[in-house]
Amino acid sequence: MSSQPRCPHCRHFVYLDTLTCPNCEGELGYNIETRLFHGVRNGRADIEGRAWYTCSNREWSCNWLVRDDAPAGRCFSCRLTRRRPAADDTVALEKLAKTEEAKRRLLLQLGDLGLPIVPWDVRKGGLGFDLISSLSDGKRVMIGHSNGIITIDLAESLDDRREALRVRLGEPYRTMLGHLRHEVGHYFQNVLLTDDDLWARCRALFGDERESYRDAISRHYKLGAPANWKESFISEYATMHPWEDFAETWAHYLHITGTLQTAAVIGINLDASVSNLRDTDVVPLESYRSEPIQRLLTDWEWMSQGFNRINRAMGFGDLYPFRIPVPVRRKLEFVHDIVTRAPLTFEEQYALAFAEEPERA
Template identity: 80%
Template structure:
């Protein structure tokens, strides 16, 4: 019993879900699992194993979106609402294209295999590729439509990212035949972001989630940098929420903390945790994302606030 309501474990607990379901929920699945529109057949045990790993990443995403106060309307409640098709190209033999269309995010479960995902990362020349990264990028496409309510907001967005009404198919053909333009790193967070204004926004949104999520974790476990180490007047103390803080505070904290995290990774012989450079134009784009996110109605959906087990790892 929680706050007068009876809650049960999610019916998908057998393959790893640790969220709860209120007794009057429309199904025996938790809020995150109900957002999954399509998944492998119940007899496809190999694909379902991959699904478990991807659903864990999705729960992290949904929890972070809820804590940021971003509105989540499920696909089965409203046309164009958020939903996920989680299918495996290895199991079905079908071509699965990771992407977003009309609120539905499609993810290829085959990429939960480290060797397959790493091979794709190397072949595409990407410094970073994870399942959570895919989810954060694709949900950026969804929220671009949700968080820009009027023409004035779209005009501000286009001034930074470009006109998204430009042909996407032409942009794809150009990008994969010519690659990113020379000097791309002076204005974009990644080569992929140069392909089309939609992708630039989604990449920037994903990095906003990377940054805020990692700083939240650092704050939750008490990581900070002493002023004596950074030669600053004050310690660098990350916050669990930057909703009421200017973008400058967020990015300054991240500059210092990401340097520290990169050094820790190097000491283990690993690649940098955050192998990206936040140049001036990218910072302006992140400021825009910060603005529209923090101006969104602050509503932590009850399904998220109460559907978590009390000992759940929050990040």
């Protein structure tokens, strides 16, 4: 995501999920090392002296390339999918394609942030995804995280179903990418909090995650959020339990940094000479790794106001319908701190992901 996606043949802009250039019709594959699209011929692309091949799930819209020394014909993203619909469940597989697109976007952002990812088939507790549908066999699928495995209900890729849930639950925002960003927060809370001091700081901000989760769920759905929740939490759901507060805050950190990065890459900024929002320019950065949280949140405050006005001009609701009170700013500062402590280069991330042979096929 840190580079502008353009067709290598005609330089036309393409979206991250593009398989064939809409301008020149050239076949494309996305390379996670170069963060660029490359031309594909007969299922192969030669990049910097190494052969890369199209993912075996390309028929289900995966446009990522697979390195020649990878342990299987699946790209890094598809390899992280532990469970998926049956091969004859074509309806669910169509929904899987859209969810996998959101997952690839998530993984690119995690890579840009330098966060460590160890696959589920390399190490117990590693990151994996069960992408299954409650519409396939009538069994309810609970979105959640357990010991590194994130479960997503593909049925929520249906706009009407997801919107009905959003309205029923009183949420201002509900997307597949949002689900993935939230659930991966549970995973990284355990990965990045590596000592007692970090856990103590986390508990001081979010509460003690060792309190009964079952009791918290019961209390939340019986009594709802506290009346003054907006003074200390980013969402009503964050009030349920310290785990959920952390995951919601983490998701918003990814929302904010991902949107600012996109704005930076395509050149969107606020020019004070023509903008009526503020008197000084706002120029978002591709990375806030070396910046204090104050710079990140100040840029976001003004850029999000601009984005909200654009949405309203089209008759939509606000792009970012949330406010960030001081206690939430402190929580975001903690997330910013743990994310930027020891970022990995892509080469280090890739070596970590393939350090061992898979334990399971």
